[in-house]
Amino acid sequence: MTKINVKVDGVSYSDEVEPRTLLVHYLREQVGKVGTVVGCDTSNCGACTVDLDGQSVKSCSVLAVQTDGSEVTTIEGLAANGTLHPMQQAFHDNHALQCGFCTPGMIMAARDLLKNNPNPSEDEIRQGLEGNLCRCTGYVNIVRAVQQAAGAKA
Amino acid sequence: MTAVEDRPDAEIGQSRRRKEDHHLITGRTTWTDNVTLPGMLHIAMLRSPVAHARITGIDAAEAKGRPGVVGVFTGEDFKDAQGSLPCAWAPDGLVNPNTPSIAVDQVNFAGEIVAVVAARSKNEAQDALEAIGVDYDPLPPVLDMEAALKDGADLVHPTTESNKIYTWEFESGAAGTGEPIQEALDTAEVTIERRFIQQRLIPSFMEPRSTVVQPVGDGITMWSSTQIPHILRTLLGVTLGIPEQKVRVIAPDVGGGFGGKIAVTPEEVLCTLVARALTKPVKWTESRSESLLAAHHGRDQIQDITLTAKRDGTVIGLDVHLYADMGAYNRLFGPSVPVLGAFMYNAIYKFAAYRFVSEGVFTTKTPTDAYRGAGRPEATYAVERIMDELAHELGMDPMELRRKNWIKRDEFPFTTVAGLTYDSGDYDAATDKALQLFGWDDLQRERAERRDRKDPVQLGLGISTFTEMCGLAPSRVLGSLNFGAGGWENASVRMLATGKVEVVVGTSPHGQGHETAFSQIVADQLGVPFEDIEILHGDTQSSPKGLDSYGSRSLAVGGAAVVKAAEKVVEKARRIAAHLLEASEDDLEFEKGSFTVKGAPGSSVSMGEIAFATFLGHNLPDGIEPSLDADATYDPINFSFPHGTHLCAVEVDTETGFAKIRKYVCVDDVGKPINPSIIEGQVHGGVAQGIAQALYEEAVYDESGNLTTGTFVDYTPPSAADLPGITAERNVTPSTYNDLGVKGVGEAGTIASTPAVMNAIVDAVRPFGVNDIQMPATPERVWRAIHGQEKSGRAEEGTNAYGGATTDGGAL
Numbered sequence: 008m009t010k011i012n013v014k015v016d017g018v019s020y021s022d023e024v025e026p027r028t029l030l031v032h033y034l035r036e037q038v039g040k041v042g043t044v045v046g047c048d049t050s051n052c053g054a055c056t057v058d059l060d061g062q063s064v065k066s067c068s069v070l071a072v073q074t075d076g077s078e079v080t081t082i083e084g085l086a087a088n089g090t091l092h093p094m095q096q097a098f099h100d101n102h103a104l105q106c107g108f109c110t111p112g113m114i115m116a117a118r119d120l121l122k123n124n125p126n127p128s129e130d131e132i133r134q135g136l137e138g139n140l141c142r143c144t145g146y147v148n149i150v151r152a153v154q155q156a157a158g159a160k161a
Numbered sequence: 162m163t164a165v166e167d168r169p170d171a172e173i174g175q176s177r178r179r180k181e182d183h184h185l186i187t188g189r190t191t192w193t194d195n196v197t198l199p200g201m202l203h204i205a206m207l208r209s210p211v212a213h214a215r216i217t218g219i220d221a222a223e224a225k226g227r228p229g230v231v232g233v234f235t236g237e238d239f240k241d242a243q244g245s246l247p248c249a250w251a252p253d254g255l256v257n258p259n260t261p262s263i264a265v266d267q268v269n270f271a272g273e274i275v276a277v278v279a280a281r282s283k284n285e286a287q288d289a290l291e292a293i294g295v296d297y298d299p300l301p302p303v304l305d306m307e308a309a310l311k312d313g314a315d316l317v318h319p320t321t322e323s324n325k326i327y328t329w330e331f332e333s334g335a336a337g338t339g340e341p342i343q344e345a346l347d348t349a350e351v352t353i354e355r356r357f358i359q360q361r362l363i364p365s366f367m368e369p370r371s372t373v374v375q376p377v378g379d380g381i382t383m384w385s386s387t388q389i390p391h392i393l394r395t396l397l398g399v400t401l402g403i404p405e406q407k408v409r410v411i412a413p414d415v416g417g418g419f420g421g422k423i424a425v426t427p428e429e430v431l432c433t434l435v436a437r438a439l440t441k442p443v444k445w446t447e448s449r450s451e452s453l454l455a456a457h458h459g460r461d462q463i464q465d466i467t468l469t470a471k472r473d474g475t476v477i478g479l480d481v482h483l484y485a486d487m488g489a490y491n492r493l494f495g496p497s498v499p500v501l502g503a504f505m506y507n508a509i510y511k512f513a514a515y516r517f518v519s520e521g522v523f524t525t526k527t528p529t530d531a532y533r534g535a536g537r538p539e540a541t542y543a544v545e546r547i548m549d550e551l552a553h554e555l556g557m558d559p560m561e562l563r564r565k566n567w568i569k570r571d572e573f574p575f576t577t578v579a580g581l582t583y584d585s586g587d588y589d590a591a592t593d594k595a596l597q598l599f600g601w602d603d604l605q606r607e608r609a610e611r612r613d614r615k616d617p618v619q620l621g622l623g624i625s626t627f628t629e630m631c632g633l634a635p636s637r638v639l640g641s642l643n644f645g646a647g648g649w650e651n652a653s654v655r656m657l658a659t660g661k662v663e664v665v666v667g668t669s670p671h672g673q674g675h676e677t678a679f680s681q682i683v684a685d686q687l688g689v690p691f692e693d694i695e696i697l698h699g700d701t702q703s704s705p706k707g708l709d710s711y712g713s714r715s716l717a718v719g720g721a722a723v724v725k726a727a728e729k730v731v732e733k734a735r736r737i738a739a740h741l742l743e744a745s746e747d748d749l750e751f752e753k754g755s756f757t758v759k760g761a762p763g764s765s766v767s768m769g770e771i772a773f774a775t776f777l778g779h780n781l782p783d784g785i786e787p788s789l790d791a792d793a794t795y796d797p798i799n800f801s802f803p804h805g806t807h808l809c810a811v812e813v814d815t816e817t818g819f820a821k822i823r824k825y826v827c828v829d830d831v832g833k834p835i836n837p838s839i840i841e842g843q844v845h846g847g848v849a850q851g852i853a854q855a856l857y858e859e860a861v862y863d864e865s866g867n868l869t870t871g872t873f874v875d876y877t878p879p880s881a882a883d884l885p886g887i888t889a890e891r892n893v894t895p896s897t898y899n900d901l902g903v904k905g906v907g908e909a910g911t912i913a914s915t916p917a918v919m920n921a922i923v924d925a926v927r928p929f930g931v932n933d934i935q936m937p938a939t940p941e942r943v944w945r946a947i948h949g950q951e952k953s954g955r956a957e958e959g960t961n962a963y964g965g966a967t968t969d970g971g972a973l
Contacts, residue, residue: 025284027284035195040188041188041190041192041194041195042187042188042189042190043188044190044192044194044368044416045194045369046367046368046369046449047449047872047873048448048449048450048872049449049450049872049873049874051872051873051874052367052449052873054367081188082186082187082188083187083188083189085187085188086187091186091187095186095187098182098186099178099179099182099183099186100178102176102178102179102838102839102841102842104182104185104186105417105672105673105674105842105843105846106366106367106368106415106416106417106671106672107181107182107185107186107190107414107416107672108192108366108367108368108416108417109367110185110186111188114186129886132881133880133881133882133884134881134882136880136881136882137880137881137882138880139880139881140367140873140878140880141367141881142365142366142367142417142419142846142850142878143367143417143672143842143846144842144845144846144849145845145846145847145848145849145850145884145887145910146845146849146880146881146884147845147886147887147889148841148842148845149881150881150886
């Protein structure tokens, strides 16, 4: 077991983890952040995407021990003081989710996309979200949501 | 009263933002895998690595000694208790061998469960699997349906005489719904024959399946990622001999289904058995690879289609013969899936004669069952593809051929050659709108120009004018088709003391937005605010009656039940209102949530006031119970028949074979819209899944019977970068079969889109002599079709497929 200190959604945690523990399993099983989900086992679906020290990562491809001393933001830490993050609001406004399982990762990835490219074209949005799979929406309304969020920022 | 003043005149028809969203976008979700119970054990399944073998020995001793392992179970432990997984379709003569949840002495597909480990942690359970030794004595895999049906073929099951499960036949002459098919075949001026392959698909819901079972006294509570908590409750009890009242099933947040979660799964049965054996709560959550391997697959049919027509383009006969791969076992609805398509091959066209024959076949592959559309996408694909082939042979424009043959708007209600009565529709209106939105004429011009200049990138235009039967289903019809259940739906509406409303429904959403849509319906029925309504579902304890969500039934059947229950509440409220207002019931008007005495505008009482008065019970009419609630069970009188016109433009790079969708436009008629935004979303997602069948997805087995597409690296659901924008508009002709006028939309996009894409691809490469490409139309397949030696082309004069076409006309 290895000891890690990590801040998740603004709260500091000090935990013993098995070296093989993936960040997503640490978040779900030890920290209780079950809003972040596991959708595949090959890092294709992106459902587990979180923010690690300002970078969006698939938390299934990061070991928990690698996050020692880091700060993680999950979907659960995105809304501030009861106000939805603009990307959350945009997903709601544009009916960009149906079953909602991919949504936490999709919102986290879309947020990162806009950070790197505040005014993306439709094609850039589609390419930028390529690592996040959705089976319900056909992505049409997800693209619209990202466009709305980009507009809100501009 | 004041609360309702700022309501829109009608909630129905508004694109209300969804009530479901908030917890989903903030991560406050209740997926089954999120459930944690005190003392809960974790389950891992050992699955067969071979397709077909006798099990000659299992050694679990070492696994039992591994750290944290509480129990290891094999087929021997559960062979008497596990029963046989149910199949809800039982026509005479169905060959239905025992369907074990855990293999006892033989495995019949790679992925079949052979041992179960329960341990303190998931890692410990998973780690112990490698310590279990299983001896397999291999049997030959059975992989090809036609070979499997031959005399002397290797048998999947040692207990059956052949691999054939059933032959199901419909013939219009015998049924009295049309002319005899043989006459149509014998006297045809033009006969088109094609074989289409519906490749095996995997539903690929985003949330992997998960089940938690908690023993409660001598019963259980089960959380499961299922579309069918009610059916599951009943059948789990029947399968395992647990009295129904002792079984509670909860479907919490469920992350998609698409038919893939319409099952009583081996894993649900085994979790129950293990939890009861150890008297501890257990949880099982599958990995994606496990899901792709072992959750049921869909499609996998060979379709031999013969269409006959007059040389002027009038279609006459349609003869359909299917082979349908059930995989190793008959699952809940698997064998019936082709039959759900049996009435749809004639589609919107006025065929005189029709025959449908389906043969179900066992192979040593993962069992198949429903996948979005279940039978109807296959039917639509076959007829829409072969209509294009007929147009090509006749040298006719494919849309003109369709117009010539489809049911006209003034011919409804229309009874088809398959015996269904379509109540409403307007194929011309939907098509005209779609053509205009698509810019058909401009694209046709561009296609001609690209052909003329032999552009390496060719443009193809594809049409699909589909219909479907949905809203499953009238119970009597299901009975006549040998289904083991009816198709009714239940709802209850109760007014609470404070005027708020609880609505209990028997449908079980997993992304559809029932809470929002049903709230809109009830808001209009009762005249109460949208926000004051709570929809309860997905727990057999709070919602004891229902038949769940599949077959685009939730609104057309479940919504209709909600209306009936709300109407009963209003009628009871009317009696109480009359008493409170000291007026005759006949003198009351009900509008916007209040009863008013006609001609006395000041004298009114609201539903909220009536609810409170009912709660108090101080001043009610004699003989009336102090409650304001009602229950309704609605059995539909017919299916509903959504339809639409889907148009697709595809650019095919003839040098690489890469097909890229340039434009996708559809105009669907799903009846009266409740929430246009939700409808649009359903169409987008449905179209995306249909495109995925055309271009991207296929479950592939190697010659040993192993699935080679067992991860999302190999089985490739499309990402945002792989899909086009989709223009989804509507035309409305209300259904006459339910009070809401709705038709259902869940499956429409998937049913319609696949042939639109494939017709476009084939259209693009017709100049190269190609008349079919197998799905998915990968660059390799498209390239081979263009550059291969075998040109399919147009039939030659003197053959029975010869249509007389001499020019390239509009039908290229």
